[in-house]
Amino acid sequence: MAQFDKVSQKSKLHPKPEGLTLQYGTAGFRTHAKHLDHIMFRMGLLATLRSKKTKSTIGVMVTASHNPEEDNGVKLIDPMGEMVTAVWEGYATQLANAEQDSLLKELKDILEKEDIDVSEPASVYVGKDTRPSSASLSQAVLDGVSSLGGKTHDYGLVTTPQLHYMVCCCNTRGCYGSPTVEGYYQKLSQAFLQLTQNASNRTDDQKRLQVDGANGIGALKMREMEAFLRSELQVVLSNDGSSGKLNHMCGADYVKVQQKAPQGMNMGVGERCCSFDGDADRIVYYYTDSKGCFHLLDGDKIATLISTYLKELLTQAGLNLQIAVVQTAYANGSSTRYLEDVMKVVVCCTKTGVKHLHHAAQEYDIGVYFEANGHGTVLFSKAAQKQIQELVKDLNTNDERKQAVKLLESTINLINQTVGDAISDMLVIEAVLAIRGMSVQDWDAIYTDLPNRQLKVTVSDRRVIDTTDAERKAVTPEGLQDAIDSLVKKYKNARSFVRPSGTEDVVRVYAEADTQESADSLAHEVSLAVY
Ligand code: 16G
Ligand code: ZN
Numbered sequence: 001m002a003q004f005d006k007v008s009q010k011s012k013l014h015p016k017p018e019g020l021t022l023q024y025g026t027a028g029f030r031t032h033a034k035h036l037d038h039i040m041f042r043m044g045l046l047a048t049l050r051s052k053k054t055k056s057t058i059g060v061m062v063t064a065s066h067n068p069e070e071d072n073g074v075k076l077i078d079p080m081g082e083m084v085t086a087v088w089e090g091y092a093t094q095l096a097n098a099e100q101d102s103l104l105k106e107l108k109d110i111l112e113k114e115d116i117d118v119s120e121p122a123s124v125y126v127g128k129d130t131r132p133s134s135a136s137l138s139q140a141v142l143d144g145v146s147s148l149g150g151k152t153h154d155y156g157l158v159t160t161p162q163l164h165y166m167v168c169c170c171n172t173r174g175c176y177g178s179p180t181v182e183g184y185y186q187k188l189s190q191a192f193l194q195l196t197q198n199a200s201n202r203t204d205d206q207k208r209l210q211v212d213g214a215n216g217i218g219a220l221k222m223r224e225m226e227a228f229l230r231s232e233l234q235v236v237l238s239n240d241g242s243s244g245k246l247n248h249m250c251g252a253d254y255v256k257v258q259q260k261a262p263q264g265m266n267m268g269v270g271e272r273c274c275s276f277d278g279d280a281d282r283i284v285y286y287y288t289d290s291k292g293c294f295h296l297l298d299g300d301k302i303a304t305l306i307s308t309y310l311k312e313l314l315t316q317a318g319l320n321l322q323i324a325v326v327q328t329a330y331a332n333g334s335s336t337r338y339l340e341d342v343m344k345v346v347v348c349c350t351k352t353g354v355k356h357l358h359h360a361a362q363e364y365d366i367g368v369y370f371e372a373n374g375h376g377t378v379l380f381s382k383a384a385q386k387q388i389q390e391l392v393k394d395l396n397t398n399d400e401r402k403q404a405v406k407l408l409e410s411t412i413n414l415i416n417q418t419v420g421d422a423i424s425d426m427l428v429i430e431a432v433l434a435i436r437g438m439s440v441q442d443w444d445a446i447y448t449d450l451p452n453r454q455l456k457v458t459v460s461d462r463r464v465i466d467t468t469d470a471e472r473k474a475v476t477p478e479g480l481q482d483a484i485d486s487l488v489k490k491y492k493n494a495r496s497f498v499r500p501s502g503t504e505d506v507v508r509v510y511a512e513a514d515t516q517e518s519a520d521s522l523a524h525e526v527s528l529a530v531y
Pocket of ligand 1: 354355375501
């Protein structure tokens, strides 16, 4: 067939180094950029098949998020803006690792297994981050799509969540918004301005926010968006990519892991600051107090702030919708306790990785999900959204519930429900703080984090560790969990778990306890038990 001839020809321009094998990991393929050209071409092919299969537009994002600038990566985006399904992750690995002469065989195998009509039209949206390697790698994706006759739309430089948004807009025929970068800015800024109207008399100081752009795409896009926010948010941007290196000594991952401010940011005492990661799908907040002590407000604090706000609005609006918070094992014990005991919301724990949290959050009327590292969003079920939209129309202007329902409606519009989005999350947080008249210190004081420590342990084969109960318990090797249990018993308010990393060849150890010394010592002891 002529179509396959073209694939065959073009694939020679993107040859696979013999013997190289890579896995579609937690968040797609990710490694040194020099190994990725063939992967990109093949992901272009796979996205085309996925598009034919689903009769929808599929997204391909070229980014390695918070990894060093020399790395790159790719992930596929499904029709509703979600991560691609597990079965297709398997196909991605299969196609990526086929040697050059069996590429067509593997391609046909997927077509057959999925019963795809190769003559169906296909449409693929492509986006990339600011890494130097991203330009040629995204070209390889485009080559892959066109070699199978698919149509492409190259969005060029966009954040990962912007591309998720575009895919969702396209497949819902504009119901979610208009599939352009401008449409994204308009949708979010309008909702933000609606919300902040409810917080009058804010001073310029309160409107001011320091943003660390990680020298990446988020900085670029924040600059573009600024004008849309009409000074209701006054962003002071650092690490804007004009001189520094992507993710180097800056960005959300650096701040979370190092528990310190990024370089290049001039922080005043008590000033509200935040950091994006390299593709702007993660965010953390922080400030330093008058004693110079650094305070981090991570994904758990963000989930608490947003769910408290939403719960209050639901009560004021008289709406009986169930709200749940989805966390992972890394969630600080204090946050879980606060949410369950004080807020009385359902808390559920899933395995690490956005797709797991996202799926769990879909089970509720309102599912707030955040990883401690700052990746997360809020999902509203279709029924909940409809109920809120109808109530806005039905209620009289003098009904005291009206205000709360309108706030809920604008909040829905401000949230990127397809995936965690640093820009959207930042605007939600800023709006909530403004509406509730809270400072970053008030927010921080909602609960106090238990001291904690994370360590990495290198072992000969991390796969010998298998876990259950959302990664909180080790089932193999035998005896490991018993050892952890007896170590934990030695400390007060303690908890610890180990899990093999999905992105690095290491085992991760997490421990928390009543004091930093205890958390450090427990983490150390548990890491010795892993060897
Ligand atoms: C990926 C995940 C992130 C997770 C991290 C865990 C996505 C988009 N990203 O970066 O959510 O926290 O992996 O890494 O799913 P680890 O398995 O090495 O601890
Ligand atoms: Zn990221």
